[in-house]
Every structure is written in structure tokens, then in C-alpha cells.
């Protein structure tokens with residue numbers, strides 16, 4: 001299994017590679033990074049947001065037409081919503097193997113704070129891995145430090161570690177049907 005990460009131009013200028021590598025290493029799955037060639041649909045001018053479900057429908061169509069079996073994560077720059085909620089950080093459609101996250105609310109600037117690249121990469125990694133976790137079959141977790149915890153605010157998001165809790169990691173390992181490489185003992 002592989003993961004394709006599509007980057008919307010301008011979503012995360014220059015930081016795509018470190019973010020993608022970190023996502024791949026947390027999941028233990030190889031990641032291919034590509035500039036997004038898919039039209040980001042569902043823009044609602046009144047809300048200045050895009051409908052995440054319409055974007056997933058577009059990704060679904062793309063996967064079917066191109067016969068792509070890899071999981072796809074689209075990192076979009078537009079702020080996202082779904083019907084009935086003000087915004088979403090991201091959305092995953094497990095049966096299709098496609099997910100989308102937005103960098104709009106992961107940037108300090110959105111909240112009137114000074115920009116911070118390290119924080120931005122960290123948030124993209126946490127959110128991106130969370131949605132991919134759904135695609136791999138994981139549900140939400142009540143451990144507020146676990147990647148699968150559903151954050152409602154930026155502070156909750158920043159309270160998460162870039163790692164799965166032991167329970168979710170165990171589930172993930174079972175779902176992937178592999179045993180992870182044991183970490184060698186350190187000599188000191």
C-alpha cells in the first residue's frame with residue numbers, strides 16, 4: 001500500500017516535503033508527493049469556504065477514472081465546511097480511500113498571530129495523519145494527546161502528539177496486518 005499526497009499550490013509553500021515525510025514515517029507507509037492537478041470544487045462565495053464533500057466526490061471520480069488504488073490525501077488551501085457545521089479541519093471518506101484537509105485554519109495568521117512554519121508543519125502532519133488513520137479504518141480516540149482525537153479548536157489540535165496512543169497503534173498494526181520493525185535496544 002502507498003499513499004499519494006496532493007498539494008494545492010500555495011497551501012504550504014516549501015514545506016511539503018518535510019510534512020509528507022513525517023506523515024509517512026508515523027504511519028510506516030511510503031508516501032508519494034504530487035502537486036495537485038484536481039480541480040478543487042465546491043467553492044461557496046458567500047461563506048468563502050469550499051464544501052469538503054464535493055471535493056471528496058471529485059477525488060472519488062478521479063480515483064475511479066484513473067484506477068488509483070493508493071490512498072489519497074489532498075492538502076487544500078481553501079477553508080472547508082460540511083453541511084451543518086461552520087468549518088472542518090478535514091474530512092475522510094473511508095470506503096473510497098480519499099481525504100482532504102485544509103491549511104487555512106492551521107496557519108497562525110488565521111487567528112491574527114505571527115506565522116510559524118514549524119507549528120504549521122506540525123499541524124498538517126497531525127491532521128493529515130488523522131484523516132489517513134480514518135482511511136485505514138481507525139475511529140476517533142478519547143485520548144486528547146492521540147492523533148485520532150478529534151480536535152474542535154486549534155489549542156486542542158496543538159495538544160496532540162504526532163503519534164498514535166498505544167491502543168490506536170495496536171489497532172493500526174492489526175489493520176495493516178504487519179508487525180512493525182522493533183526499535184533496537186540502545187547501548188547507553
Ligand SMILES: [Zn+2]
Pocket residue numbers: 130134140150
Ligand atoms: Zn476524525
Ligand SMILES: [Zn+2]
Pocket residue numbers: 141142143146147148149164165166167168169
Ligand atoms: Zn488513540
